[in-house]
Amino acid sequence: MLNILLVDDDVTVRRAFRRVLEHAGHAVHEASTTREACDALTHHECDAAFLDVNLGEEDGVALSLQLRAIRPAMSVAFATGSKQSAERAKKHGEVLRKPCSPAQLLAVVARWSKG
Numbered sequence: 001m002l003n004i005l006l007v008d009d010d011v012t013v014r015r016a017f018r019r020v021l022e023h024a025g026h027a028v029h030e031a032s033t034t035r036e037a038c039d040a041l042t043h044h045e046c047d048a049a050f051l052d053v054n055l056g057e058e059d060g061v062a063l064s065l066q067l068r069a070i071r072p073a074m075s076v077a078f079a080t081g082s083k084q085s086a087e088r089a090k091k092h093g094e095v096l097r098k099p100c101s102p103a104q105l106l107a108v109v110a111r112w113s114k115g
Contacts, residue, residue, distance in 0.1 A: 001025050001026055001027065002026050002027070002047045002048055002109060002112060002113065003026070003027045003029065003044060003045055003046045003047050003048075004021055004026050004027065004028050004029070004046065004047065004048050004049065004050065004109070005029050005030075005031065005037060005040055005041070005044070005046040005048070005049040005050070005067075006018060006021070006028055006029065006030050006031070006049070006050050007030075007031045007032070007033075007034075007036075007037045007049060007050070007051045007052060007055065007060065007063065008032065008050075008051075008052040008055070008079065009032050009033070009052060009054075009055045009056045009058075010052070011032070013052070013079070013098070014030050014032070017050060017079075017105060018030065020102040020105050020106065021105070021106075021109070024106055024109065026109065027044075029043075029044045029046060032055075033055065033056075033058060034055065034058045034062075034063045034066065037049075037051075037063055037066075037067065038066060038067070038070065041067065041070050041071060046071065046074065047074065047075065047112070048074060048075035048076065048077070048109070048112050049064070049067055049074060049075070049076050049077075050077050050078075050079055050096075050105075050108075051063055051064055051067075051076060051077070051078050051079070051093075052078070052079055052080065053078050053079070053080035053082070053085040053086070053088070053089045053095075054080065054082065054085055060078055060080075060089065061078070061088060061089050061092050064076045064078070064092050064093060065092075075093075075112040076092065076093040076094075077093050077094040077095065077096060077108045078090075078092070078093055078094070078095045078096070079095070079096045079097075079098050079100065080095065080096075080097065080098060081097065081098040081099075083097075094108055094111075096108065
């Protein structure tokens, strides 16, 4: 089981990802902003994170750098519906295109678990 931080400004996406991840036995900690994400790391030992690339006015790629400064070993993957955002994010981690299937989401988690 992994402790996963889920950061997306869309509550519907967070709920969908949470259902899949918790059903698979993982602990999920949600955030909708970069501040909430950084605060979550002070309260939870997260192994990995799924980050929305476009967090409203905020940037998921920049957030990934902040999170890794706090937890250097943290695995990070991005989720986005934009091809342009996907191209930018893939330099910093694996990218899922929204909407993604539960199988795609869990495949990323399986790769994280293998280390």
